[in-house]
Amino acid sequence: MSQSTFDDDELFGEAASEMRSDVEESLAATWEALPDADDVWETDAGNTLGVLNGLRSALSADDAAEHLAEAKKWFTMGQRAGAFEDADDLEAEILELEELIADIETAHEEVSGLAATVPELRSTLQEAAGDEGEE
Numbered sequence: 001m002s003q004s005t006f007d008d009d010e011l012f013g014e015a016a017s018e019m020r021s022d023v024e025e026s027l028a029a030t031w032e033a034l035p036d037a038d039d040v041w042e043t044d045a046g047n048t049l050g051v052l053n054g055l056r057s058a059l060s061a062d063d064a065a066e067h068l069a070e071a072k073k074w075f076t077m078g079q080r081a082g083a084f085e086d087a088d089d090l091e092a093e094i095l096e097l098e099e100l101i102a103d104i105e106t107a108h109e110e111v112s113g114l115a116a117t118v119p120e121l122r123s124t125l126q127e128a129a130g131d132e133g134e135e
Contacts (some may be wrong), residue, residue: 016083019074023090026071030097033064035104052115059108061101068097 045051047131072094078084 007102012083016078016081019081019083020087020090022074023071023078026067026074027093027097030064030067030071030101033067034061035059049115049118050117052118054110056108056111056115059111060109061104064097064104065101068094068101071097086119096118 035058040055043051043054045054071090075087075090075094079087084090
């Protein structure tokens with residue numbers, strides 16, 4: 001083996017290791033950016049709309065989604081380059097996080113819908129109660 005080949009193999013090995021490290025760091029950042037379970041569960045709101053708005057805020061997964069996209073980018077590049085000898089653990093973690101973030105985003109959309117509907121419903125009920133009082 002020539003010196004040049006040895007250096008290229010060594011450099012590729014270093015790059016592969018760094019790439020795996022980048023994926024792992026992005027995955028760790030994704031986990032860190034997920035909403036806190038207590039923030040989703042507990043509330044100090046005084047009314048339904050306050051609860052819904054607080055929950056909607058707590059269900060933000062934008063930062064986590066960005067970190068996951070970064071992890072997927074480096075993972076895909078590493079896979080296509082054949083840089084990972086065994087990346088099943090990374091792939092499984094990416095899939096787990098994708099599902100979790102999708103669930104959070106679905107909950108966020110549902111809560112947002114309720115946050116928009118509840119004030120309208122309250123107003124309609126108040127108007128109906130007013131109409132009843134007039135008769």
